[in-house]
Amino acid sequence: MSTPVVSIFTPLSPPEATPRALAAAPYDTHWPLDGGTAWVFYSSADQTQVKRPVILADGFSLGKSNVDALYDGLENGAFPFVTALREQGHDLVLLGFDERSASILDNAAVAIECIKKAIDDREGSAPLTVGGFSMGGLVTRYALAKLESEGFRHETETYISYDTPHRGAWLPIGVQAFAHYVRQHWGGMPLVGELLGRFSTMVNSPAARQLLRWHIETPEGAADQARARTDFLDELARVGSWPTNVRLLGVANGAGNGIGNAIPKGVSAMSSTGPVLNGTELFTQDIGNPVVANLHGANKESVVVRTDGLPDIDGAPGGLFPVTPGLPGNPANFGTAAMLAETLDRKPAELVYNASVFVPTVSAVAAGDIDDRHMLDGKVDPEASELDEFLCASENEGHTVMTEELGRWILDRISAG
Incomplete structure (x- = not known):
């Protein structure tokens, strides 16, 4: 029998009573990477290189990233994020992994290769936007910080995390x-x-x-x-925890008003x-x-x-x-x-x-430890966040669901940059 894929981090559209068959994602080209693949959606039909690349990394599940599922979750839900991004003149690079359940450090190596490829492929000198969904936000956060620790200019202006568990996730x-x-x-x-x-x-x-x-x-x-989490947090701290001289943006699918x-x-x-x-x-x-x-x-x-x-x-x-x-x-x-x-x-x-x-709001916006009941259940304090700017959803919703509220906020911030 076929085995259903229990996916817990890939961007999702709201559930349907009868699941649709996924259509093929209309990417323009792809970059084979060691341990993954990057699928490129140009902003205009006459392009052969990226000009204003936005790299967004897939999250965690078992097995290989599915570009059709990624695209479907971003484009065919409540808000057509891919179309809106391209209409603003940005090229979307969806970063997938051969094994999404591998160590974050291993998949960060794939992200580093993707960042370098985007720089090499880029026409012009527009800065990069780099981030990801859930685990993908941690993968790219570590990748950028590691590149800096090694003295490499990653040429990234903006980092984006989408409901990323910066302070940890919860599974009963x-x-x-x-x-x-x-x-x-x-x-x-x-x-x-x-x-x-x-x-x-x-x-x-x-x-x-x-x-x-x-x-x-x-x-x-x-x-x-x-122990794997302790070791990862130690390694993240070793490379500086966050990239520097980069705008740190984040959104949470959870409410920030303290209402559970x-x-x-x-x-x-x-x-x-x-x-x-x-x-x-x-x-x-x-x-x-x-x-x-x-x-x-x-x-x-x-x-x-x-x-x-x-x-x-x-x-x-x-x-x-x-x-x-x-x-x-x-x-x-x-x-x-x-x-x-x-x-x-x-x-x-x-x-x-x-x-x-799954991802408490204070974790998604890096504003408090989820061990602390008062922080966990309280209103989010903007001054406590390690991000430069963030947006919490108006109400609690599905993890990594793309909504117009969060999608528009990201697009506005990218354009403003």
């Missing part, structure tokens, strides 16, 4: 543990084993370990910051009464030392998952964990767990909450 610990539990016991099943293990593989990949503020490697493990998504703390989010997983239940995050998952499987050892000292983060302001187009019911984080449960039980799980926050 119960969901992580459930994904590992399913893979551990049923990942070897014929036909569906790959699907059952795919989410766990994604959660334990190098990039996910670097992105997630709290990670759990096994159902029985402890939730904490992964109304998901309560410490309540059941997903439960199963099926023959295989009967008694399995996942809970939204609470403070203290709460149970976040009861994992039960027929003839399998049960596991109770607890966390210690985490904030009640599921309902915080921020970009919501994106749905997965093409899968029944458009599952998100708790929804993906429900989908895996239904695959095993052959009956629907009880799903109370499909998604939770």
Whole structure:
């Protein structure tokens, strides 16, 4: 059977009841890179070189970047960003990776090659705009800072991050543990084993370990910051943390007014009464030392998952964990767990909450640590942000969804530059 791709970072359009077939992205040329590909959309039909390049990097998932999906999310949703960008005379360079779940440091090498290629290919001397979506924003942030640390002139005037988890992302610990539990016991099943293990593989990949503020490697493990994330943050600091003499811009799919998504703390989010997983239940995050998952499987050892000292983060302001187009019911984080449960039980799980926050607003605009409940749930303080300028969405919406509000703001700032 074909395995659905559980994509959690690629720019998404709002979900549809019946997913459309993706049309081929109308790029003009492409640049093969070592570890990726850059697809170039010229601003005019008579071009053979970029003139005012805007490099935007793909985010995290498993496997290779899909230019058709990237273009569709940017152009065919609420706002035709690609068309609007080109009408302003900018050339769009969509940067994709051969393995989106590889280390951010590895994919930063691809971004560096792309930046150098854009400079070499460019007609004229217009400065570059460089950034990315979610993880792509961290990839390009590190790439620019690293080039500077090595004395290379990257000729970039503006950096843009689109709902990038500068201070970490959130995936409920119960969901992580459930994904590992399913893979551990049923990942070897014929036909569906790959699907059952795919989410766990994604959660334990190098990039996910670097992105997630709290990670759990096994159902029985402890939730904490992964060593891979600590090492990445140390390396980011080593190269200066941010590029200098560059305008640092960012947008958040989360609201900045302190209003969350109304998901309560410490309540059941997903439960199963099926023959295989009967008694399995996942809970939204609470403070203290709460149970976040009861994992039960027929003839399998049960596991109770607890966390210690985490904030009640599921309902915080921020970009919501994106749905997965093409899968029944458009599952998100708790929804993906429900989908895996239904695959095993052959009956629907009880799903109370499909998604939770994924990138808290304060993380997306680099204005506070998500460990701090007051910063997490409060109004964003512009003076606290490490960005020069940012915009938060009017209300909490799907992570990396392209909206007219955020898209227009980016275009205005690029033009003003």
